[in-house]
Amino acid sequence: xxxxxxxxxxxxxxxxxxxxxxxxxxxxxxxxxxxxxxxxxxxxxxxxxxxxxxxxxxxxxxxxxxxxxxxxxxxxxxxxxxxxxxxxxxxxxxxxxxxxxxxxxxxxxxxxxxxxxxxxxxxxxxxxxxxxxxxxxxxxxxxxxxxxxxxxxxxxxxxxxxxxxxxxxxxxxxxxxxxxxxxxxxxxxxxxxxxxxxxxxxxxxxxxxxxxxxxxxxxxxxxxxxxxxxxxxxxxxxxxx
DNA sequence: TCATTAAATTGTT
DNA sequence: AACAATTTAATGA
Numbered sequence: 001x002x003x004x005x006x007x008x009x010x011x012x013x014x015x016x017x018x019x020x021x022x023x024x025x026x027x028x029x030x031x032x033x034x035x036x037x038x039x040x041x042x043x044x045x046x047x048x049x050x051x052x053x054x055x056x057x058x059x060x061x062x063x064x065x066x067x068x069x070x071x072x073x074x075x076x077x078x079x080x081x082x083x084x085x086x087x088x089x090x091x092x093x094x095x096x097x098x099x100x101x102x103x104x105x106x107x108x109x110x111x112x113x114x115x116x117x118x119x120x121x122x123x124x125x126x127x128x129x130x131x132x133x134x135x136x137x138x139x140x141x142x143x144x145x146x147x148x149x150x151x152x153x154x155x156x157x158x159x160x161x162x163x164x165x166x167x168x169x170x171x172x173x174x175x176x177x178x179x180x181x182x183x184x185x186x187x188x189x190x191x192x193x194x195x196x197x198x199x200x201x202x203x204x205x206x207x208x209x210x211x212x213x214x215x216x217x218x219x220x221x222x223x224x225x226x227x228x229x230x231x232x233x234x235x236x237x238x239x240x241x
Numbered sequence: 242t243c244a245t246t247a248a249a250t251t252g253t254t
Numbered sequence: 255a256a257c258a259a260t261t262t263a264a265t266g267a
Contacts, residue, residue: 193250225261
């Protein structure tokens with residue numbers, strides 16, 4: 001029941017990777033933006049692995065080997081490891097791809113990404129990523145849009161941290177994970193337990209439970225077993241109490 | 242496929 | 255942090 005994760009967990013992409021089935025390929029948003037030739041090259045490089053809760057997808061200081069996307073499950077991005085307190089930057093929801101900034105610069109990771117629950121993570125090798133950047137206009141458009149939207153989220157995250165109301169903090173964090181461009185596969189229902197949400201937002205599970213009740217009373221969301229259904233994205237993003 | 246059991250998640254104290 | 259109630263997942267006939 002504890003979310004604690006042993007620091008020695010191993011990197012997942014080394015073993016047990018496999019190719020993707022067509023159904024999984026259809027869930028990768030940027031593939032649609034590629035020409036047939038580009039797409040073929042991308043699909044050649046694509047692999048899928050499963051990560052257990054606590055597994056690291058990438059670690060601070062490690063060299064970039066893949067560009068990653070979450071097919072299914074839930075991830076968190078934090079700073080941890082070296083100095084200071086653990087700060088969770090953001091949750092990563094299904095359909096989201098991440099690490100492009102680091103991949104573009106060919107720099108070591110400056111953050112950790114860990115699985116919050118058992119997840120399926122897809123990836124393309126950095127060489128394939130480079131090739132797509134060099135050859136595909138559609139891919140460049142996607143990556144640029146991705147960087148832009150994520151910048152917006154990090155700016156919003158700074159404001160969220162200063163919010164006094166726990167209810168609003170929960171609302172804004174949910175809104176981030178319901179972002180239709182960054183996490184297109186979330187759809188109307190985000191699969192996340194109240195414990196996981198508490199861990200992401202930095203509140204107790206009880207408090208998150210209260211907040212969710214408040215938000216559902218307002219008609220912004222509906223609370224379901226093991227997840228949250230989106231009713232009013234604008235309210236979650238900008239609404240006041 | 243259905244019924245039973247175990248596990249996970251939630252709402253509340 | 256601990257509890258009971260509820261929902262889902264797993265198991266086996």
